[in-house]
Amino acid sequence: MENTQDYQDYQDYRAEILGIVRSNASPGIMRNKLEDYHENDLADVFPDLSVAERRKLCRILNLDMLADIFEYIDEKQAAEYLDEMDVRKAAAILSRMETDAVVDVLRMIPKEKRALLLELMDDEARKDMAVIAAFDDEEIGSRMTTNYIEIRENLTVKQAMTELVSQAAKNDNISTIFMVTADHTFYGAMDLKDLITARQDTRLEDLIVTSYPYVYGHELIDDCIEKLKDYSENSIPILDNDNKLLGVITSQSIVDLVDDEMGEDYAMFAGLTAEEDLKEPLKESMKKRLPWLLVLLALGTVVSSVVGVFEQVVSQLTIIMCFQSLILDMAGNVGTQSLAVTIRVLMDESLTGKQKVELVFKEMRIAFSNGAILGILSFLVLGLYIALFKGKTWTFAYAVSGCIGLSLMVAMVISGAVGTLIPLFFKKINIDPAVASGPLITTINDLVAVVAYYGLCGILLIGVLHLAG
Amino acid sequence: MENTQDYQDYQDYRAEILGIVRSNASPGIMRNKLEDYHENDLADVFPDLSVAERRKLCRILNLDMLADIFEYIDEKQAAEYLDEMDVRKAAAILSRMETDAVVDVLRMIPKEKRALLLELMDDEARKDMAVIAAFDDEEIGSRMTTNYIEIRENLTVKQAMTELVSQAAKNDNISTIFMVTADHTFYGAMDLKDLITARQDTRLEDLIVTSYPYVYGHELIDDCIEKLKDYSENSIPILDNDNKLLGVITSQSIVDLVDDEMGEDYAMFAGLTAEEDLKEPLKESMKKRLPWLLVLLALGTVVSSVVGVFEQVVSQLTIIMCFQSLILDMAGNVGTQSLAVTIRVLMDESLTGKQKVELVFKEMRIAFSNGAILGILSFLVLGLYIALFKGKTWTFAYAVSGCIGLSLMVAMVISGAVGTLIPLFFKKINIDPAVASGPLITTINDLVAVVAYYGLCGILLIGVLHLAG
Numbered sequence: 033m034e035n036t037q038d039y040q041d042y043q044d045y046r047a048e049i050l051g052i053v054r055s056n057a058s059p060g061i062m063r064n065k066l067e068d069y070h071e072n073d074l075a076d077v078f079p080d081l082s083v084a085e086r087r088k089l090c091r092i093l094n095l096d097m098l099a100d101i102f103e104y105i106d107e108k109q110a111a112e113y114l115d116e117m118d119v120r121k122a123a124a125i126l127s128r129m130e131t132d133a134v135v136d137v138l139r140m141i142p143k144e145k146r147a148l149l150l151e152l153m154d155d156e157a158r159k160d161m162a163v164i165a166a167f168d169d170e171e172i173g174s175r176m177t178t179n180y181i182e183i184r185e186n187l188t189v190k191q192a193m194t195e196l197v198s199q200a201a202k203n204d205n206i207s208t209i210f211m212v213t214a215d216h217t218f219y220g221a222m223d224l225k226d227l228i229t230a231r232q233d234t235r236l237e238d239l240i241v242t243s244y245p246y247v248y249g250h251e252l253i254d255d256c257i258e259k260l261k262d263y264s265e266n267s268i269p270i271l272d273n274d275n276k277l278l279g280v281i282t283s284q285s286i287v288d289l290v291d292d293e294m295g296e297d298y299a300m301f302a303g304l305t306a307e308e309d310l311k312e313p314l315k316e317s318m319k320k321r322l323p324w325l326l327v328l329l330a331l332g333t334v335v336s337s338v339v340g341v342f343e344q345v346v347s348q349l350t351i352i353m354c355f356q357s358l359i360l361d362m363a364g365n366v367g368t369q370s371l372a373v374t375i376r377v378l379m380d381e382s383l384t385g386k387q388k389v390e391l392v393f394k395e396m397r398i399a400f401s402n403g404a405i406l407g408i409l410s411f412l413v414l415g416l417y418i419a420l421f422k423g424k425t426w427t428f429a430y431a432v433s434g435c436i437g438l439s440l441m442v443a444m445v446i447s448g449a450v451g452t453l454i455p456l457f458f459k460k461i462n463i464d465p466a467v468a469s470g471p472l473i474t475t476i477n478d479l480v481a482v483v484a485y486y487g488l489c490g491i492l493l494i495g496v497l498h499l500a501g
Numbered sequence: 502m503e504n505t506q507d508y509q510d511y512q513d514y515r516a517e518i519l520g521i522v523r524s525n526a527s528p529g530i531m532r533n534k535l536e537d538y539h540e541n542d543l544a545d546v547f548p549d550l551s552v553a554e555r556r557k558l559c560r561i562l563n564l565d566m567l568a569d570i571f572e573y574i575d576e577k578q579a580a581e582y583l584d585e586m587d588v589r590k591a592a593a594i595l596s597r598m599e600t601d602a603v604v605d606v607l608r609m610i611p612k613e614k615r616a617l618l619l620e621l622m623d624d625e626a627r628k629d630m631a632v633i634a635a636f637d638d639e640e641i642g643s644r645m646t647t648n649y650i651e652i653r654e655n656l657t658v659k660q661a662m663t664e665l666v667s668q669a670a671k672n673d674n675i676s677t678i679f680m681v682t683a684d685h686t687f688y689g690a691m692d693l694k695d696l697i698t699a700r701q702d703t704r705l706e707d708l709i710v711t712s713y714p715y716v717y718g719h720e721l722i723d724d725c726i727e728k729l730k731d732y733s734e735n736s737i738p739i740l741d742n743d744n745k746l747l748g749v750i751t752s753q754s755i756v757d758l759v760d761d762e763m764g765e766d767y768a769m770f771a772g773l774t775a776e777e778d779l780k781e782p783l784k785e786s787m788k789k790r791l792p793w794l795l796v797l798l799a800l801g802t803v804v805s806s807v808v809g810v811f812e813q814v815v816s817q818l819t820i821i822m823c824f825q826s827l828i829l830d831m832a833g834n835v836g837t838q839s840l841a842v843t844i845r846v847l848m849d850e851s852l853t854g855k856q857k858v859e860l861v862f863k864e865m866r867i868a869f870s871n872g873a874i875l876g877i878l879s880f881l882v883l884g885l886y887i888a889l890f891k892g893k894t895w896t897f898a899y900a901v902s903g904c905i906g907l908s909l910m911v912a913m914v915i916s917g918a919v920g921t922l923i924p925l926f927f928k929k930i931n932i933d934p935a936v937a938s939g940p941l942i943t944t945i946n947d948l949v950a951v952v953a954y955y956g957l958c959g960i961l962l963i964g965v966l967h968l969a970g
Contacts, residue, residue, distance in 0.1 A: 067710075068689075068712045069712040070710060070732065072732050072733075073712065104733075200694040200698050201694075201698045204692075205676075206694050207693070220537075224675065225670075225673065229669050241537060241538075241539060243538040243542065244539055245539050245541070261757075261760065262573075263539065263541050264757075266752070282752075283735070283751075283752040284734075284735075286752075287730055287755050287759055288730075291730065291759050291763070294759075295845070298767050298770065298841065298845070299841060301770060302770065302837050302840065302842075303834055304838055304841060308845070309849070310849075310852075310860065314863070314867060314870065317867045318870055322874065325835070325871055325875060326878075328830065328831065329827070329831060329875055329878065332831060333882070333883070333886070336824050336826060337823070339825075339826060340823040343819050343822070347816075351809075353815055353822050353825075354809040355805050356826070357801065357805060357808060357825070357826075357829055357947055357951070358801035358805045361797065361804070361944055362794070362797065362798060364940070365940045366790075366794070368772060369790050369793075371771065376767070376776065376777070377778065377779050380778070380779075391779065394783070398783060398786045398787055401787055402791055405791065406794060406795070406798055409798070413802070417802070417806075421806070470770075470771065471830070471833070471837060474833070475830055478826055478830065
């Protein structure tokens with residue numbers, strides 16, 4: 033754990049970069065110095081600069097470097113910074129950025145200015161953007177880049193190498209080269225390393241993997257993210273419905289997608305409608321939390337009125353209400369565990385009907401086994417507790433703790449089933465199963481637990497044993 | 502949503518590959534055909550093959566291809582399959598695999614056989630493994646690969662190109678080239694694309710980014726994963742404490758790390774000790790769930806005995822127990838929301854003391870605002886409900902619903918604070934804040950809510966207003 037401290041600030045280039053920008057060195061020297069830094073680090077200092085300093089920096093750096101830097105800047109801020117500069121320069125920077133990043137930035141710019149920027153951008157950049165803009169935000173095509181190397185399948189090794197060099201100047205993702213036929217139909221892929229190390233007389237065909245993985249642009253991100261992860265390639269091609277190559281999805285984009293996807297599920301699980309960060313204003317945070325809380329308050333009222341049904345039982349035997357929270361919480365916990373497992377299983381694999389039934393039974397079996405252990409434990413321990421601390425007779429104490437143990441087990445088994453069935457149901461009707469958040473499952477299982485516990489107490493303790501106290 | 506169906510099974514190569522392996526074609530033809538498939542797809546059919554068929558397949562494919570395939574196979578199964586073949590062949594395959602994957606597989610092999618395999622492996626592979634094995638599982642060095650291109654910084658463009666071609670045959674991650682000085686100290690990085698497109702007379706120095714990001718091998722994964730994500734590079738160099746280049750971490754490894762990291766947090770959040778999958782046996786699943794459930798049962802018992810303190814209050818006014826679950830659940834929900842936000846904030850950023858205090862106050866402010874809305878809503882609606890459905894007087898009804906509304910607000914504010922303070926505290930004492938799971942926070946907030954609710958009811962309704970019923 034000591035290491036944590038040691039490694040903290042060794043790479044804080046911010047001060048260095050600020051020093052250079054604020055110095056009086058000549059533009060040539062400044063550019064030379066600044067070009068040695070990583071674009072992400074340069075992007076980090078933008079918010080610390082004044083408008084004049086940002087203008088100075090943007091005059092010094094060349095357009096390619098600026099485009100790279102702007103890709104690391106949050107789209108909202110990027111739009112702001114672009115607004116500070118000459119519109120022609122802004123358009124030139126946008127023309128050189130990754131297409132998906134440009135789409136995000138333009139969304140933040142007022143309509144009128146956006147139209148102007150689009151008009152001033154490169155023809156090619158504009159065409160690429162139209163391709164990506166055609167996809168829904170939920171579709172994998174919206175995350176692709178058109179920044180890749182595409183080569184005809186019928187070239188020689190030497191021709192392919194020449195073609196590569198000419199395309200490499202304008203494209204970043206070169207470690208895998210994608211092969212197409214004359215009409216741009218996807219043909220296969222080739223490792224750049226295989227091309228570089230190939231002898232001149234090797235047949236290009238022998239270097240091509242024709243069963244290379246691909247996805248269609250209209251596939252939903254949710255549906256193909258697992259596959260993209262499994263192949264663990266630097267870039268995977270994206271095709272249109274006619275099998276023409278449109279773009280690629282890079283592993284950097286996959287990192288972002290996995291992060292987003294899981295962050296969303298995580299937030300929903302906790303009863304938030306979306307992820308929050310530190311700088312979120314109060315109103316935004318409230319908007320993300322209040323909807324779920326209102327739903328849960330309504331559900332909680334339902335639970336309360338069900339508890340109300342048992343008011344008579346409780347008034348005759350008030351001691352039983354002490355253990356209500358125990359049983360409700362445990363039912364909620366088991367349901368939450370089953371829910372979490374089910375959501376992950378549904379995300380990772382596409383289940384057959386038989387597997388779904390097996391999953392429900394397995395969850396119930398686990399809940400039963402755990403419930404039996406916890407039920408017996410509660411029976412033994414709580415009986416002792418009631419007898420010793422509540423001053424009741426042993427018979428009374430163990431009758432009550434027997435009800436607690438038994439209803440704990442029953443509630444846990446049913447909660448396990450509910451925690452599995454509800455996300456399966458949501459998935460079935462094409463709603464993201466993560467919507468069945470932990471708090472929702474907890475509230476639903478409260479109902480089950482209340483009925484099981486007070487029902488059992490009413491029948492056994494009051495109906496059969498005629499206890500009172 | 503229709504798309505989901507359309508795109509499901511278009512890439513099921515399994516049947517095709519099985520057909521080829523089970524055909525009677527000559528080994529040469531079979532190899533030619535199989536080499537066209539992606540290693541991940543070939544890996545997928547291994548479990549479907551008989552031992553004899555696997556042996557046949559392993560005879561047909563060359564060692565490099567087999568090594569790639571084995572990287573896609575789960576380490577437990579990989580160990581099994583390697584056990585089926587000649588130990589020399591197994592060692593040869595291991596020698597060609599990514600070092601981190603080899604380490605994982607060897608862990609699954611009995612000690613004696615492992616020693617034999619190690620002895621038969623390449624010297625270089627063995628040396629690489631020793632470097633990686635020197636790192637803890639929690640340290641980023643344990644996830645690196647030694648499979649990258651390393652070039653002296655003082656070469657010419659032509660020399661660098663020659664060096665690249667000679668190293669590319671044995672190394673996969675070539676899109677970034679790492680530069681070192683004579684004593685292997687990390688000097689900078691160069692895009693392969695820049696080298697390929699450079700003119701012969703360009704100075705190599707001009708292509709090198711000397712402030713390229715790097716991490717130290719001993720850094721904890723938790724501490725550097727955000728940085729690695731932010732730079733979004735194909736590979737980032739890993740140095741030892743003397744700044745010598747040891748290996749690189751690829752963006753594919755980062756995908757896995759992000760996935761693991763978030764999966765773990767997600768599981769903990771739901772009160773599981775680790776992630777589960779579909780095939781998990783009952784006993785394993787129980788082991789992952791029972792520990793938390795036992796802790797929660799113990800905590801639940803504490804809550805129950807606190808509720809017991811208020812038994813007198815409830816016996817005088819049983820109607821108030823109907824709303825216990827409502828207040829407890831809402832307090833739990835608010836705590837869970839604050840917890841989820843705090844865990845994510847702690848993961849993404851390193852906070853100053855001042856920011857931490859701000860975070861706590863912000864969470865309390867949100868809880869207060871939401872609590873005020875929900876409290877007033879409950880006051881209005883539940884008063885109506887009690888008056889109409891429980892047949893009480895309006896005064897009585899609104900006195901009770903006033904207590905509910907007020908204690909709901911108080912409980913929510915305190916829960917928001919608890920849900921923020923507990924993970925901050927865990928982080929402070931160097932325990933993963935995700936351990937403060939949702940169920941744990943819920944149980945702790947139950948205590949707060951019970952005391953607030955019944956305390957207020959006891960003082961206001963019974964003490965001041967002398968209500969009974």
